[in-house]
Amino acid sequence: MTSIPATNTAAEFGSRRNTAILITGAGGEVGHGLISALHDGGSRDVVAMDIRELPDSLRAQCRETMVGDICDDALLSRLLSMYEISEIHHLAALLSTRSEFAPETAHKVNVGGTINLLRLAAEQARSHGRRVKFIFPSSIAAYGMPDLRTKAAAGRVREHEHTLPTTMYGCNKLYCEQLGRYYARHYRQLAQDRMADLIDFRSVRFPGLISADTIPSGGTSDFAPEMIHAAAEGRPYACFVRPDTTIPFMTMPEAIDATLQLAAAEASTLTQCVYNISSFSPSAGDIADLVREFFPDATITFEPDEARQAIVDSWPEDVDCSAAMNDWGYRPQHDLRSAFRDYLVPQITARYPERV
Numbered sequence: 543m544t545s546i547p548a549t550n551t552a553a554e555f556g557s558r559r560n561t562a563i564l565i566t567g568a569g570g571e572v573g574h575g576l577i578s579a580l581h582d583g584g585s586r587d588v589v590a591m592d593i594r595e596l597p598d599s600l601r602a603q604c605r606e607t608m609v610g611d612i613c614d615d616a617l618l619s620r621l622l623s624m625y626e627i628s629e630i631h632h633l634a635a636l637l638s639t640r641s642e643f644a645p646e647t648a649h650k651v652n653v654g655g656t657i658n659l660l661r662l663a664a665e666q667a668r669s670h671g672r673r674v675k676f677i678f679p680s681s682i683a684a685y686g687m688p689d690l691r692t693k694a695a696a697g698r699v700r701e702h703e704h705t706l707p708t709t710m711y712g713c714n715k716l717y718c719e720q721l722g723r724y725y726a727r728h729y730r731q732l733a734q735d736r737m738a739d740l741i742d743f744r745s746v747r748f749p750g751l752i753s754a755d756t757i758p759s760g761g762t763s764d765f766a767p768e769m770i771h772a773a774a775e776g777r778p779y780a781c782f783v784r785p786d787t788t789i790p791f792m793t794m795p796e797a798i799d800a801t802l803q804l805a806a807a808e809a810s811t812l813t814q815c816v817y818n819i820s821s822f823s824p825s826a827g828d829i830a831d832l833v834r835e836f837f838p839d840a841t842i843t844f845e846p847d848e849a850r851q852a853i854v855d856s857w858p859e860d861v862d863c864s865a866a867m868n869d870w871g872y873r874p875q876h877d878l879r880s881a882f883r884d885y886l887v888p889q890i891t892a893r894y895p896e897r898v
């Protein structure tokens with residue numbers, strides 16, 4: 543059931559539409575960080591949408607919040623009538639582990655929702671006459687390494703290499719990258735009344751993300767943040783992948799900074815629609831070692847889950863970020879140790895103060 547707070551009615555029935563930066567999936571891990579960063583940066587026109595009510599702390603940082611489903615056409619039509627949207631951060635998605643339990647639902651949300659938002663962006667641009675920036679977080683799940691030997695030999699992969707994902711989520715992300723490029727460059731290319739250049743589509747392929755403030759749910763890179771939060775909370779943790787399992791990661795603040803940096807980049811500097819980003823590529827064993835160093839009482843065991851292990855094994859060991867570095871100045875801010883020392887440990891211990 544869609545519900546829009548009564549405070550929206552002024553915008554809805556007023557003679558002019560309020561300007562807005564729309565964030566979908568606002569209640570997720572990236573949404574939390576992004577809303578705070580935009581608010582701290584002085585942005586006062588964030589309209590945040592999520593399937594569930596947002597916590598008060600997030601609501602306070604938004605112009606409006608809406609509870610609704612991105613697959614609901616009526617809701618998106620209302621958005622069109624209520625707001626003049628300049629930028630969309632489309633974060634809503636079902637992550638890789640959750641998607642494998644309900645692949646068709648994942649497709650509906652991840653692809654159907656994205657195409658709805660792309661159409662909304664195009665209609666917005668037609669209605670106010672300016673290109674709408676569409677920022678789309680893609681994922682390391684867009685890759686698919688056929689076996690561990692190929693993974694080890696490939697090292698850092700570039701955006702177009704090894705893109706045969708094995709998960710529904712990965713297929714969805716890869717296809718939505720293509721949809722974004724289509725809407726940006728070729729949308730309705732044969733239509734008589736075609737308007738070109740409606741959407742400025744930009745995407746980052748996130749590696750696994752580690753936040754000190756929130757705990758992920760439904761992902762397959764979750765073993766890293768779960769291990770760290772469990773140790774800080776004094777809970778034992780059974781890691782669901784082997785200690786040698788290696789994929790790239792970055793901290794949540796780095797992911798947010800990079801997203802905003804890409805959003806702010808001059809369009810003329812961008813040579814592609816989709817960019818790899820990543821900061822460090824530790825094995826699960828490396829992460830466990832550092833967790834034990836900072837939390838000496840931590841109890842970590844390795845009890846690989848064959849199916850989830852296979853998913854992580856299909857993701858590359860590392861990604862080549864040179865396009866992001868050259869085009870819009872992406873720079874990792876941390877290595878694994880500095881991520882622990884300067885960000886994760888201080889903030890996580892503040893989150894679970896009874897353990898200190």
Ligand code: SER
Binds near residue numbers: 639761
């Ligand atoms: N964190 C995501 C997942 O595990 C990958 O991008 O599904």
